[in-house]
Amino acid sequence: MGNKKVQVAKSDQIQDPPSNDNDNWVLRLYVAGQSPKALTAFRNLKIICEEQLNGKYRIEIIDLLLNPQLGRDDQILAIPTLVRKLPEPVKKIIGDLSNTERVLIGLDLLPRF
Amino acid sequence: MKREPVQPLFSTLPKTATGIQGLDEITGGGLPKGRPTLVCGNAGCGKTLLAMEFLVRGATQFNEPGVFMAFEETEKELTTNVASLGFDLDELSASKMILLEHIHIERSEIEETGEYDLEGLLIRLNLAIDSIGAKRLVLDTIESLFAGLPNILILRAELRRLFRFLKDKGVTVIITGERGDEMLTRQGLEEYVSDCVIVLDHRVNEQSSTRRLRIVKYRGSSHGTNEYPFLIDETGFSVLPITSVGLTHAVSSERVSSGIPRLDAMLSGKGFFRGSSILVSGTAGTGKSSLAAHFASAACLREERVLYFALEESPSQILRNMRSIGIDQEPWVNKGLIKFHSNRPTFYGLESYLTLMHKAINDYKPEVVIVDPISSFIVGTNEFDAKSMIMRMVDFLKIKGITGFFTSLTGAGSDLEHTSINISSLIDTWLLLRDIELGGERNRGLYILKSRGMSHSNQIREFTLTDHGVELLDVYVGPDGVLTGSARIAKEAKEKEEKLLRQQEIERKQLDLERRRRSMLAKVAELQDEFEAEKKETLQAITIEEERIKSFQQQQVNLARSRKADTL
Numbered sequence: 053m054g055n056k057k058v059q060v061a062k063s064d065q066i067q068d069p070p071s072n073d074n075d076n077w078v079l080r081l082y083v084a085g086q087s088p089k090a091l092t093a094f095r096n097l098k099i100i101c102e103e104q105l106n107g108k109y110r111i112e113i114i115d116l117l118l119n120p121q122l123g124r125d126d127q128i129l130a131i132p133t134l135v136r137k138l139p140e141p142v143k144k145i146i147g148d149l150s151n152t153e154r155v156l157i158g159l160d161l162l163p164r165f
Numbered sequence: 166m167k168r169e170p171v172q173p174l175f176s177t178l179p180k181t182a183t184g185i186q187g188l189d190e191i192t193g194g195g196l197p198k199g200r201p202t203l204v205c206g207n208a209g210c211g212k213t214l215l216a217m218e219f220l221v222r223g224a225t226q227f228n229e230p231g232v233f234m235a236f237e238e239t240e241k242e243l244t245t246n247v248a249s250l251g252f253d254l255d256e257l258s259a260s261k262m263i264l265l266e267h268i269h270i271e272r273s274e275i276e277e278t279g280e281y282d283l284e285g286l287l288i289r290l291n292l293a294i295d296s297i298g299a300k301r302l303v304l305d306t307i308e309s310l311f312a313g314l315p316n317i318l319i320l321r322a323e324l325r326r327l328f329r330f331l332k333d334k335g336v337t338v339i340i341t342g343e344r345g346d347e348m349l350t351r352q353g354l355e356e357y358v359s360d361c362v363i364v365l366d367h368r369v370n371e372q373s374s375t376r377r378l379r380i381v382k383y384r385g386s387s388h389g390t391n392e393y394p395f396l397i398d399e400t401g402f403s404v405l406p407i408t409s410v411g412l413t414h415a416v417s418s419e420r421v422s423s424g425i426p427r428l429d430a431m432l433s434g435k436g437f438f439r440g441s442s443i444l445v446s447g448t449a450g451t452g453k454s455s456l457a458a459h460f461a462s463a464a465c466l467r468e469e470r471v472l473y474f475a476l477e478e479s480p481s482q483i484l485r486n487m488r489s490i491g492i493d494q495e496p497w498v499n500k501g502l503i504k505f506h507s508n509r510p511t512f513y514g515l516e517s518y519l520t521l522m523h524k525a526i527n528d529y530k531p532e533v534v535i536v537d538p539i540s541s542f543i544v545g546t547n548e549f550d551a552k553s554m555i556m557r558m559v560d561f562l563k564i565k566g567i568t569g570f571f572t573s574l575t576g577a578g579s580d581l582e583h584t585s586i587n588i589s590s591l592i593d594t595w596l597l598l599r600d601i602e603l604g605g606e607r608n609r610g611l612y613i614l615k616s617r618g619m620s621h622s623n624q625i626r627e628f629t630l631t632d633h634g635v636e637l638l639d640v641y642v643g644p645d646g647v648l649t650g651s652a653r654i655a656k657e658a659k660e661k662e663e664k665l666l667r668q669q670e671i672e673r674k675q676l677d678l679e680r681r682r683r684s685m686l687a688k689v690a691e692l693q694d695e696f697e698a699e700k701k702e703t704l705q706a707i708t709i710e711e712e713r714i715k716s717f718q719q720q721q722v723n724l725a726r727s728r729k730a731d732t733l
Contacts, residue, residue, distance in 0.1 A: 084284040092280075116285060120292040127269040128285035130314065134278075146314075147279035158276030 077101075077109035078138040082123060084116045084131045089148045093132040096149035104161055112137075134158075178385045181229075181301070181337040184222025185215070186524070187404030191389040192380060196361055201328055201338040203358040205350045206365030211376060211397050212341040214250065215365070216303040217243070218401045219339055221252045223301045224262035231301035232264045232293045232336075236309035240265040250401050261297045270313030277315050283323040287330055299336055306341040311352045328357050349381065360384045366392070375514040378404055394516030396524065405520045405557075416440060418618075421533075421568060424463030425456070427637035428596075431613055431622035437594055438618060439532075440566040442559050444588070446573040447598030451609050452628060453572035454478075455635050456596070457535050458487040458494065460570050465497040469532035472525060473505045476541040480505035491633040504529055510542050515554045518542075523561060534562055538572040539588075552588060559591045593617045598628065601649045608649035611637065627653065 081097060083090035094113065101109050116123045116131070126135050130146040136159055145158040156162040180194035189195050196202045196219075204212050220231035235243055243265055244254040257263040268286070294302065307324070314320050331338050340358055342350030349355045355362055362382040368375055377392040395404040420435035429436040437443055443460075445453045461471045475483055483505070484494055497503040506525055510518040526534060536558075542551040555571075562569040571592075589595060595614040600607050609628040613621045626637040627649045641648035641656045648656050 082285060084288060089280050089282070096279075116288045120288045123285050123289050123292075124266075128289070129268065129270065129283055129310070130281040130286075131284035132281060133285060142274070143276070144274050145276040145278050147277050147281040150279035151277075154276055154278040158278065 076139065077105050077136070078112070079109060080112040080114060080126070080135045080137055082114050082116060082126065082128045082131060082133045082135065087131075090132050092148040092150060093134070096152070096155070097134060100149070100152060100155055100159075104156070104159075180386070181223075182227060183219050184226045185218050185402045185404065186527070187393070187395070188378075188402070191393055191404065192361075192383065193386055193388060196337055196339070197383070197385070198337055199332065199335040200360040201331060201340055201358045202361040202363065203340050203342055203350070203354055204363045204365065205342040205344050205354070207344045207367060210365040210367040211395075211402065212365060213238075213243075213305050214247070214397060215363075215402055216305055216339040216341055217247050217252065218250075220263055220301055220303055221247075221254075221257065221401075224257050229300035230262050230264070230297040231303070232266065232290075232297065232299045233303045233305065234290065234293070235265065235267050235305050236270065236307065237305065239267045243267075249399070250397075251399060252401070264293055264297050264299065266293055268309075270309055272313050272315075275313065275315075281316075281319065283310075283320075283327065286323075287327060290327075290330075291334070294334060294336060302331065302336045302338045304338065304340045306343065308342055308350065308352050308354065324357050365395075375516040377516070394520055396517050396520035398521070398524070400524070403520055403524050405516070405523055415566070416563075417566060421467070422463045423456070424459030424461075425635050425637060427626065428456075428611075431624070431626065431637075432594070432616055433619040433621055435619075437568065437616075439568055440563060441593035441617070442562065442569040442571065442591060443594045443596070444571050444573060444592040445596045445598060446575050448575050448600055451598035451600060452630055452635060453574070453598060454483070454486070454537055455490055455492075455630055456598075457537050457570055457572055458483075458490075458492045459635055461503060461533065461535060462492055462494060462497065464533040464568075465494075465500075465502040469502070470529060471497075471503045471533045471535060472529050472531035473503060474522060474525075474534070474536045475505055475507040476510055476536070476538060478537075479507050489632075490630050490635070504531070515542060515550055519554050519558060522558060526561070526565065526567065531567060533568045533570065535570045536572070538574045540572075540574040555588050556591055559588070589615075601627075603649055604652045606650050610640065610649060 079097065079101070081093060083093070097111065101111065114122050116128065126133070126142075126144075128135075132146070132148060134145040134149060134155075136143040136145070143158055143160065145155055147154075149155050153162065179198040180192070180196060181198045182189050182195040183192075204215055206212050217233065220233055223229040223231050233243065238246070247254060254263060254265060258265060266289070268289070290302070293299070310320055310324075311317070340354060342352070342354040344364070345351035345353075349362060349364065359382075361380070361384065364379045364381050366377045366379070368377065376395050376397065378395045379392045380388045380390065393404050395402060417439040419439040420437065421439050422429050422436040423432065445456050447453050457473075461473060464471050473480075473483075478486075480498075484498070487494055494503055498505070504525075506522075513521060522534075539551075539555055542554060559569060573588075592615075594616040597612055597614045599610050599612075601610045602608075609630075610625045611628040612623075612625045615621075625640050627640045629636050629638060638653075641653050
């Protein structure tokens with residue numbers, strides 16, 4: 053796990069970018085250490101959020117290696133998993149988010165076909 | 166409720182005892198320790214239950230905590246489901262002996278967007294195992310992952326990693342899987358679990374269902390390869406080993422009374438051997454159950470416990486019928502010395518019934534088991550199955566040293582010595598009850614067809630049911646054959662008459678003698694009287710003569726005086 057060059061999976065970096073009071077979107081990314089897949093997922097997530105959510109979002113990153121008990125509540129099996137906590141309903145997107153179209157469908161930003 | 170681990174029949178790799186009745190015997194000590202075991206079968210065949218009992222027994226009997234990962238049911242559903250089997254999961258969870266976790270996977274909630282792995286699941290398992298120090302784990306059923314996760318390639322690779330992880334963890338795992346068409350499991354789980362595979366099956370035969378268990382594979386260990394029937398009831402799982410039974414049981418030379426003194430006398434004076442198997446066969450209404458009742462009462466008098474499997478009558482019916490011949494078993498029932506199991510075997514299926522009997526015997530630990538009648542195990546064409554079942558039952562009783570008393574109904578017109586189930590070779594003492602038709606009536610006869618290990622009577626006894634129980638009577642063998650019933654009574658009457666006549670003859674002769682003696686005495690008295698009379702007369706005559714002589718002499722003196730004769 054301990055690849056210290058890139059700092060992603062730390063709970064104190066949850067607010068990234070700084071939250072507005074009227075966050076419309078709360079996205080939680082579950083990772084297990086700073087694996088290449090986790091880093092890829094985080095990068096992809098940031099790009100998508102920047103492009104689509106217009107600054108009205110908050111990303112929480114949870115490292116299950118540090119806080120394994122947090123995986124239970126969201127029923128996390130696959131890593132990485134992105135959970136859309138808000139707006140409801142809760143959605144789960146698994147994988148490194150490299151398929152942008154699937155991510156947008158998963159976030160209900162694109163209609164399902 | 167600690168239990169001694171079952172002594173493995175076959176030694177070898179380390180094993181984890183399941184604590185499930187019978188399963189440890191056929192696996193030679195349990196499941197492979199620290200390795201995964203696959204339990205597969207169709208829906209409703211008891212996979213989840215087997216897995217759950219593995220954990221519960223582990224927690225309660227072997228002090229090994231366990232984790233149950235449920236992919237299909239929630240914790241609450243599971244707790245409710247197994248509560249009916251007497252497992253209190255709430256309590257075991259509270260004492261941290263069992264951890265229930267529900268893993269929820271819903272395909273519709275999951276969008277797949279690239280590379281991923283199942284680290285999340287592994288972390289969760291790891292956490293669960295470590296949190297209670299689990300030694301046992303159940304994954305029920307991991308196949309749900311295939312439904313929930315679309316990428317089969319990733320999934321298969323990850324499963325391989327999962328099983329390696331579990332082996333490294335050293336937990337003993339049960340993985341359940343649904344039976345597939347061609348393969349053991351739909352998703353080919355057997356390819357990951359190479360150590361032990363158990364298949365459960367649920368079959369319907371002659372309208373009764375039987376659950377069966379088979380160990381398909383057990384790497385590094387010999388194991389029974391047969392299909393073993395098993396039963397799920399209010400106390401959980403029990404598997405019945407069929408053929409691991411060897412003929413090595415110790416025998417007792419202690420004798421137990423049959424409850425009928427005359428019958429004991431026929432059995433070289435002491436009755437049956439303890440731990441032997443006794444068969445009473447006969448046609449309808451020959452008193453088989455009555456003999457059983459006598460035997461049961463005799464056992465109760467010895468303060469022994471009797472387990473009575475009534476296959477055709479209800480307990481109250483048996484009690485009433487036996488009361489009518491003067492055998493009151495109710496006090497014994499109240500005292501807990503007789504326990505009835507009344508149900509039709511067809512309701513369960515043979516194998517299940519046998520398993521049920523095993524369980525009942527193990528629970529109640531009787532000294533005597535009565536099965537009345539074993540012929541009702543045969544329904545339709547299952548004669549072979551019934552025979553093998555009874556053979557196993559007899560073996561089981563012998564190993565336990567329990568005296569088995571079986572009755573068997575012989576169909577009218579069939580060969581009497583052909584028990585309908587051909588089990589005579591299994592039986593130590595065989596009593597045959599038969600009708601004897603003679604002189605327009607039907608009577609009961611009893612004889613001992615065989616009795617191993619003792620010299621027994623070769624006589625037919627007439628057998629009557631009185632209001633004080635069964636009575637054995639001698640029969641008369643005349644030129645026309647055996648006499649029973651009225652013919653016997655007539656014969657007895659005739660003999661009585663003859664005896665009376667002889668008696669009278671003797672008396673008459675004695676009287677005659679007496680009379681003659683008396684007449685002789687009378688004659689003697691008469692003669693004596695005569696003699697006395699003659700004597701008296703004679704004496705008188707003598708006196709007269711003497712008087713005459715005296716007076717003659719006097720006259721002579723007088724005459725001489727008068728003639729002044731010379732004095733000489």
